[in-house]
Amino acid sequence: MLSIKNLHASIGDKEILKGINLEVKAGEIHAIMGPNGAGKSTLASIIAGNDNYELTEGEISLDGEDLSELAPEERAHKGVFLSFQYPVEIPGVSVTNFIRTAINETRKANKLEEMPSNEMLKVIREKSELLEIDRKFLSRSLNEGFSGGEKKRNEIFQMAMLEPKLAILDETDSGLDIDALRIVANGVNKLKSDKNAIVVITHYQRLLDYIVPDFVHVLYNGKIVKSGDASLALELEEKGYDWIKNEQEA
């Protein structure tokens, strides 16, 4: 599914990613952990096509198709979804209208008819129940005045609606209390299938108690310095990132 080879990326003159290799297959959950400033969010942004970052070397492809020249919306149409660490507020546009626009634009790009409104409403109802979202919430302006937890839940709700092939969850656990964390994780687990893949980006191990990864990668100073199974996350939690830093600098 997702194949990243020798990826280098920079913002301005500053090189942030210094040769990343990552293979994510359908049905897998990968966790990318690392200290602040390691390049985790940069990796998420560059997969999704944020043009603030420049891809200087290497390849990103999805199902064999090169993504690097595609606009963010084209990547979205091919099934890439990024749950934002800081979702943006859009006053005057309701959650429902926003998601309807997103879905229909995606369908249009994939040469499908618009989703009929009654079907749309049905799907919205199902998915909002999955994430325990109140109906009233859906008519509010997108993210405007939402609490941190509501914003994150709304991101996962959009993911549920768009049914992406590849979902990247960037610090989805930050700002969540334990109940919201459970709801979000439960939602993600239910959306998981053998046809899609999830990349969880997180600083802490906490979320991985709920969304159990098949692979854990440690990103440090723009490179993946360690990979392992779920137990690596526990080891990191125990030893702290200094363990990685010391090992790297030794």
Next chain:
Amino acid sequence: MELKEKLLSSFMAFEERIDVTSDLHDVRTSAIKNFENKGFPTKKEESWKYTSLNSILKNDFSVFPKNENTIEFADVKKYFLHEIDTYKLVFIDGVFSSFLSATTHDGIDVCLMSSALNKPKYKMVIDNYFNKIANKDESLTSLNTAFANEGAYINIPKSKVVDKPIEIMYFSTGSEAALLVQPRNLIVVGENSHVQIIERHQILNENPVLTNSVTEIFAQKRAIVDYYKIQNDNLEANLIDNTYVSQKQETNVSVNTFSFGGNLTRNNLNFYHFGERIVSNLNGITIIGDKQHVDHYTLVQHSTPNCESHQDYKGIFSDRSTGVFNGKIYVEREAQKTNAFQKSNNILLSDKATINAKPQLEIFADDVKCSHGCTIGQLDETAMFYMQQRGIPKKEAKALLMYAFSNAVIESIKIPELKQRITKIIATRLGVKMGFDL
């Protein structure tokens, strides 16, 4: 002949046709004298620093249309708020069209300035209000006063909630090569009454028009007035709108200005307070491109204690368009406990677009809350990326963002059908068709 000279000689011809013995004769004569002394404003004047009338005044404007013109309702239906029933005052090339209008004298007067000026039964209202709040020193207002003859006359007695909105519509047919029209509107809203008014100017072909309009609005105690100005005219249209609002105690007057079209638009919007606990709202959305120019010049004169004013202007400028926001808040010594707020937020979509923003606060009272905020920026790139990431193409994402940017002002529209109309105009302006009504 220069336009000024032409106007001065036309005035003599105009005066000959009307009753020179009337009280109005003196008003008109002193008005034309003021215009003669001052002439058209130039960029040398502080208040016209960013707006030049020069190129417009080179047109050979007809001051009076030669023919009476008619238009079919079907051709202009789209300019009306036709989804709902409204009172209508329609003028074609400055001349009243009874055929297109829907006037009333049933409990309220929604009729013509020309009859109000000439019929004895309106004399008292005219004596009390006509030209009473308009600035007699201002040359363009004076020019309008000198020729004041036609426009909307709306008189709502006390304790009336007017059952439907009133639309004031000025069409120009383009039968003249270039036309100057000078509508004069008088609106008196009685105690405890409530009225909603929509004003629009529209030219129907490609010949240039200069409209120099004066509107006086009087709100008596506790009256509520919601006024909407739709400026979505074509590129040959030039509009100078001079609006003067007089508010008595506990009144709430809102003037919402939507500027999407026209070549040059200048809005002089003035609020004066005569009582306590008054609320004044001045809202505006400006979305222009090409070489269009929109200048908002506002004044709120706080003369009395415990009043508030809110100004919220949003502007989106593309291509080589230029915008001006010059907002003056004047708080007199007596006006303690004033709350006066002013916001002007602008987005420049091109390197060639310009906005000149100039807040002016003059405060002589010591216990007041006043603020002004002016921002000029580009579209938020993070927000763009967010929407694109959800599959919304750049153009649509841009439109959604601009809609979101203007939203606070759109939300202030109290007529649902008008709100829908404005959002539709905005969507058209932004060149998108969304899957829902924006």
